[in-house]
Structure formats: C-alpha cells, structure tokens
Amino acid sequence: MKLIISQMPVVLESLNIGFLQTLKLFFVTLLGGFPLGLVMAFGSMSKFKPLSAITKLVIWFFRGTPLMIQLLIIYYFPGLVLGNPVWGGGEAGRFAAASLSFILNYSCYFSEIYRGGIQSVPIGQEEAGLVLGMTKGQIFFKVKLLQMIKHIVPPMSNEIITLVKDTSLARIIALQEIIWAGQSFMKGSKGISGAIWPMFFTAFYYLIFNGIMTVILSKLEKKLEFFR
Amino acid sequence: MSILTVSNISKKFEHTEVLKEISFKMERGDVLSILGSSGSGKTTLLRILNFLETADTGSITVNDEVTFDASNAGTKSEAEIRKNRLHFGMVFQSFNLFPQYTALQNVMLARELLEKAKPEFKTDKKRILEKIETEALELLNQMGLSDRKGHYPHQLSGGQCQRVAIARALALSPDILCFDEPTSALDPELTGEVLRVMKELADKNTTMIIVTHEIPFARDVSDRILFMDGGVIVEEGSPSEVIENPKEERTKQFLSKSNIK
Numbered sequence: 082m083k084l085i086i087s088q089m090p091v092v093l094e095s096l097n098i099g100f101l102q103t104l105k106l107f108f109v110t111l112l113g114g115f116p117l118g119l120v121m122a123f124g125s126m127s128k129f130k131p132l133s134a135i136t137k138l139v140i141w142f143f144r145g146t147p148l149m150i151q152l153l154i155i156y157y158f159p160g161l162v163l164g165n166p167v168w169g170g171g172e173a174g175r176f177a178a179a180s181l182s183f184i185l186n187y188s189c190y191f192s193e194i195y196r197g198g199i200q201s202v203p204i205g206q207e208e209a210g211l212v213l214g215m216t217k218g219q220i221f222f223k224v225k226l227l228q229m230i231k232h233i234v235p236p237m238s239n240e241i242i243t244l245v246k247d248t249s250l251a252r253i254i255a256l257q258e259i260i261w262a263g264q265s266f267m268k269g270s271k272g273i274s275g276a277i278w279p280m281f282f283t284a285f286y287y288l289i290f291n292g293i294m295t296v297i298l299s300k301l302e303k304k305l306e307f308f309r
Numbered sequence: 310m311s312i313l314t315v316s317n318i319s320k321k322f323e324h325t326e327v328l329k330e331i332s333f334k335m336e337r338g339d340v341l342s343i344l345g346s347s348g349s350g351k352t353t354l355l356r357i358l359n360f361l362e363t364a365d366t367g368s369i370t371v372n373d374e375v376t377f378d379a380s381n382a383g384t385k386s387e388a389e390i391r392k393n394r395l396h397f398g399m400v401f402q403s404f405n406l407f408p409q410y411t412a413l414q415n416v417m418l419a420r421e422l423l424e425k426a427k428p429e430f431k432t433d434k435k436r437i438l439e440k441i442e443t444e445a446l447e448l449l450n451q452m453g454l455s456d457r458k459g460h461y462p463h464q465l466s467g468g469q470c471q472r473v474a475i476a477r478a479l480a481l482s483p484d485i486l487c488f489d490e491p492t493s494a495l496d497p498e499l500t501g502e503v504l505r506v507m508k509e510l511a512d513k514n515t516t517m518i519i520v521t522h523e524i525p526f527a528r529d530v531s532d533r534i535l536f537m538d539g540g541v542i543v544e545e546g547s548p549s550e551v552i553e554n555p556k557e558e559r560t561k562q563f564l565s566k567s568n569i570k
C-alpha cells in the first residue's frame with residue numbers, strides 16, 4: 082500500500098498523458114464520424130442504385146468485422162503489403178491510422194442511426210409543410226430536424242459511451258493511449274516494473290469520463306422531452 | 310366566375326387508373342362534399358389540388374388563373390408551384406401537426422416564414438409579427454382553443470389537434486379549404502366538436518371541399534355533393550338530389566350501405 086502511494090505521482094502523470102491521447106482519439110472520431118456518417122446515410126438512401134449499393138457494402142464491411150482487425154489492416158497494410166509505409170513509425174502516424182480506422186468504423190454506425198432518424202419522421206410532416214407553402218429547406222430545418230435529433234440522441238448516446246471504451250483497441254497498434262500507459266508499468270517504465278495496479282486504475286478514468294458523458298447526454302435527452 | 314374549375318383530371322398509379330377525366334366547378338362560398346367508397350380516388354383528387362400529386366392530364370383553374378396544366382406541369386419551378394398551392398389549404402385525416410411547436414406556433418409558423426421572405430418584412434418587422442400573432446390567436450379563439458394556445462400537440466385531444474390544424478390552414482387565407490376525412494381518426498365523441506367548427510366556417514361562406522363519410526353532416530352543410538366511384542364522378546347535385554333522391558344505382562347502393570336515410 083505504501084509502495085502504491087509512493088508510485089502514485091509517477092503513474093498518474095503517465096496515465097494522464099495516455100488519457101489525453103484517448104480523449105484526442107475520442108473527439109477526432111466524433112468530429113469526423115458525425116459528418117461522414119451523415120454523408121453515408123444519404124448515400125445509402127440515394128435513389129441512384131450504384132451509390133446506395135456501394136455505401137451499403139461499405140457499411141456492411143465495417144459493421145461486420147471487428148474494429149481491431151480494421152485497425153491492423155489500416156495500419157499495417159500499406160507498409161507490409163504495398164511496400165509503402167504511409168503512416169511512418171512514430172506516434173503521430175499511429176494516431177493518424179487509428180483516427181482513420183475509428184472514423185470509418187464509427188461513421189458506419191452513425192449513418193445507420195441517422196438513417197433511422199431521417200426515416201422516423203412521418204411523410205405527413207413534409208406534406209403538411211408543403212401544403213403550407215414552405216420550401217424544402219424550411220421543411221427540413223424548421224419541421225423535421227428537431228424531430229430527427231430527438232430520435233437520434235438515445236442510440237447516439239449508446240454509441241458514444243461505447244466509443245469511449247473502444248478507443249482502448251488502438252492499443253493493438255501501440256498507440257500510447259491510457260491502457261498502453263498503464264500496461265507499461267508491468268514491463269517496466271520510469272523505475273517501476275511488475276506493477277499491475279496502474280492498469281486496473283485506468284478503469285476509473287473510463288468510469289469518470291463516461292459518467293460525465295452520460296450526464297450530458299441525458300440532459301440533452303431531457304431537454305427534448307418537451308414534445309413527442 | 311367560378312372560383313374553381315377542374316377539367317379532365319386523370320391520374321394513373323403504375324397501371325391502375327385512379328381518376329378518369331374528373332371535371333367539376335365550384336362557386337365562391339360553396340361547400341362541396343365528396344362522397345364515395347374506399348379507393349374511389351377522393352384523397353388522390355384532393356392531393357392533386359394541393360400539388361402533392363401530379364395529374365397525368367387535365368387542368369385546374371382558380372379565379373380564372375390556370376394554376377395547373379398537365380401539358381406544361383414539368384416546366385413549373387418550385388417557387389411557382391408553392392405560389393399556386395397557396396390557393397388551397399389542406400386538413401389531413403391524421404392532423405400532421407408539428408409536434409415541437411405549440412398550438413399557437415403551429416398556426417403562426419408558415420405565415421411567419423412567408424412574411425419573412427418578403428422585402429418589406431425588414432422595415433416593419435415588429436408590426437407584421439404582432440399582426441400574425443393577433444390573427445393566429447383570433448383563429449384559435451374561433452376554434453374554441455384560446456386556453457390551449459400554449460399546449461403542444463401531444464397535450465391535446467384528437468379533436469383539439471384537428472381544430473388546431475384547421476386554424477393552421479386558415480392562417481394562410483386559402484381560397485379553397487380542403488378536408489380529407491377530418492374526423493375519421495377521431496373517437497366518435499370527438500367528431501362533433503370538429504364538425505361544429507366546420508359548420509361555422511360554412512356559415513361564414515368559407516369555400517370548402519370536404520371528403521367525408523359523415524353523410525348526415527354532408528347533407529346539412531353542403532351546397533353540392535359529388536359522389537365518386539372507381540375514379541369517376543357518378544352523380545353530382547344538391548344534397549337533396551344526391552343524398553335524398555339518388556338517381557344512379559351505385560349511389561343508392563353506397564348510401565344504403567352507409568345505413569342513413
């Protein structure tokens with residue numbers, strides 16, 4: 082116990098640095114995944130058959146295979162198979178590869194959520210807007226958008242909470258996120274070795290961050306409860 | 310001058326002919342009720358009038374102005390269609406109120422958007438918005454809903470929702486107000502309150518086209534009745550002609566099935 086307390090400052094510093102990387106991956110995924118998911122949602126609903134078919138194929142692939150494999154393929158494939166290691170060897174390259182994998186994977190999930198949201202608004206809403214002389218744009222922004230958001234928030238919340246935990250998968254390509262940081266004290270780092278507790282301790286970071294996200298998201302959900 | 314002239318409107322869905330050469334006229338202040346069995350094309354006709362469907366043939370004239378002509382329908386811009394459809398108002402069977410807006414906001418929204426698009430809005434913003442609100446409140450009052458103006462649709466009964474929907478349509482002062490079975494989605498005890506406000510509108514000479522299965526109501530409120538079957542107008546005339554003394558066999562059959570006399 083005494084040992085743990087004396088190791089604490091060093092460990093926390095490393096974990097904080099790792100957690101920063103976790104957070105960066107988390108927010109980059111949301112930043113890229115939200116818009117790309119919307120594009121893919123429209124793609125999969127397109128009346129132009131080849132486009133919707135291709136989009137659906139992509140979605141099927143990314144939802145049908147483990148994210149861990151996607152990370153490995155995206156990180157190693159260019160170097161090992163194509164002989165062109167586009168990502169380089171450093172942390173920045175690993176972060177870029179991880180971001181791309183996460184954005185692609187998550188935008189597929191997001192696109193299905195958006196599609197559900199868009200299709201959840203009854204056609205009668207659009208028709209009511211049309212007969213009242215509204216433009217397509219007015220109907221989208223003034224009538225349909227909020228109804229879609231209301232429908233999207235609960236499943237989106239689930240994905241976001243899952244994403245927080247999924248970022249740990251980037252460990253597989255040695256991205257120095259928080260699990261990696263915790264694990265380093267098992268092998269030996271900064272004069273500490275054989276310590277397993279730092280890795281268990283990372284769970285608190287996830288719990289606290291997910292706690293904050295849950296509170297924010299349920300606030301948003303509550304805010305939208307004024308209508309049905 | 311007729312307020313509405315519908316000539317030779319036909320409509321096919323895939324291979325079924327839903328409307329066949331429909332023609333009729335309406336005078337200002339008239340109430341026209343359309344009766345007919347399920348699938349006879351009543352809803353389709355109203356939807357064509359409101360530009361929610363496009364007829365394959367025929368034309369529609371409002372106040373001597375051709376608002377729709379199948380021969381050049383494809384060339385019309387969205388803005389032209391929007392302008393033309395404002396001659397008509399539509400009240401749907403399922404209300405289609407906007408759930409995120411209060412009763413008052415539902416009534417005001419479209420008017421606001423229309424006014425905001427006009428150049429004079431910027432200079433006289435406050436007065437215009439006040440006018441829209443005053444008129445919307447007046448309409449809700451007329452519908453007996455003054456005390457419900459701040460309620461959201463999910464806080465209102467079906468009958469109240471439909472009355473808000475009627476106020477919302479009236480807010481744009483359409484030349485002709487169309488109703489598609491406005492009481493069919495309501496519990497029987499709530500139909501009365503909706504029919505009552507429609508009767509009041511009729512008494513104020515609002516020009517209305519009403520698709521309904523409420524035959525006693527149609528008889529009381531209408532100036533003219535159309536009876537449709539299989540996409541054609543089978544019989545047309547005053548309520549006493551069509552409902553009390555139908556000439557056509559199909560009309561008689563329909564009315565006897567509807568078990569009113």
Ligand SMILES: Nc1ncnc2c1ncn2[C@@H]1O[C@H](COP(=O)(O)OP(=O)(O)OP(=O)(O)O)[C@@H](O)[C@H]1O
Nearest residue numbers: 322323325327345346347348349350351352353354
């Ligand atoms: N979008 C569509 N695509 C294909 N067929 C349609 C479409 N809309 C309507 N129809 C068909 O057109 C016919 C007329 O439908 P419509 O809704 O106008 O009848 P209606 O007289 O309003 O019937 P109801 O009393 O049941 O409301 C029906 O056979 C219907 O199946």
Ligand SMILES: [Mg+2]
Nearest residue numbers: 351352353489
């Ligand atoms: Mg119908």
